[in-house]
Amino acid sequence: KAGVTQTPRYLIKTRGQQVTLSCSPISGHRSVSWYQQTPGQGLQFLFEYFSETQRNKGNFPGRFSGRQFSNSRSEMNVSTLELGDSALYLCASSTPDRRGDEQYFGPGTRLTVT
Amino acid sequence: AQTVTQSQPEMSVQEAETVTLSCTYDTSESNYYLFWYKQPPSRQMILVIRQEAYKQQNATENRFSVNFQKAAKSFSLKISDSQLGDTAMYFCALYNNNDMRFGAGTRLTVKP
Numbered sequence: 001k002a003g004v005t006q007t008p009r010y011l012i013k014t015r016g017q018q019v020t021l022s023c024s025p026i027s028g029h030r031s032v033s034w035y036q037q038t039p040g041q042g043l044q045f046l047f048e049y050f051s052e053t054q055r056n057k058g059n060f061p062g063r064f065s066g067r068q069f070s071n072s073r074s075e076m077n078v079s080t081l082e083l084g085d086s087a088l089y090l091c092a093s094s095t096p097d098r099r100g101d102e103q104y105f106g107p108g109t110r111l112t113v114t
Numbered sequence: 115a116q117t118v119t120q121s122q123p124e125m126s127v128q129e130a131e132t133v134t135l136s137c138t139y140d141t142s143e144s145n146y147y148l149f150w151y152k153q154p155p156s157r158q159m160i161l162v163i164r165q166e167a168y169k170q171q172n173a174t175e176n177r178f179s180v181n182f183q184k185a186a187k188s189f190s191l192k193i194s195d196s197q198l199g200d201t202a203m204y205f206c207a208l209y210n211n212n213d214m215r216f217g218a219g220t221r222l223t224v225k226p
Contacts, residue, residue: 003158033214043205043216056212090159102149103214105159 004106018079025093032074037088120217137206146210154202
């Protein structure tokens with residue numbers, strides 16, 4: 001099976017712009033979670049989608065949003081970018097029910113905001 | 115709220131020796147799952163080991179084992195016969211009710 005893929009891998013944006021990141025989960029996985037990883041804050045949970053519905057949400061401002069499509073692919077959008085949004089954004093997918101099942105991580109998208 | 119604490123930001127160990135990474139957590143739930151994930155430099159995060167809270171037996175995966183103390187809310191990872199390829203960031207994580215929380219991580223360096 002192909003692993004979790006994320007595109008693009010690297011991105012440079014200017015403050016005030018918006019950005020969309022994409023994540024394709026492992027085939028058959030219906031749960032997709034997004035995380036922000038920074039040296040100072042570590043791994044912080046953004047949100048989780050399951051069957052096109054947001055099932056859980058972390059403590060991030062409304063500038064961060066996401067969605068999931070019927071094929072389980074997910075996108076994450078950040079509007080009005082700030083310097084502090086520079087981070088590695090990780091996507092993880094898991095099996096249909098994800099009741100404590102392993103999450104499979106993608107390679108991440110490295111976002112730099114200048 | 116659930117929290118996960120890893121009190122050791124950095125650790126090092128000589129190749130072939132044993133090292134233990136600490137993790138404590140807090141949750142009001144009785145049924146949950148605990149994980150250790152490994153993130154090698156510039157590589158993807160992968161699962162090292164998984165523990166179900168309702169199981170008293172400590173999980174083991176080859177050279178990796180955990181010491182799960184439910185009452186103390188402690189979940190440490192022991193790496194035996196450390197190898198250079200074990201050099202990575204290690205994250206402890208807690209999951210229940212669709213909520214996954216990670217610790218800040220421990221950077222482990224295995225020295226030859």
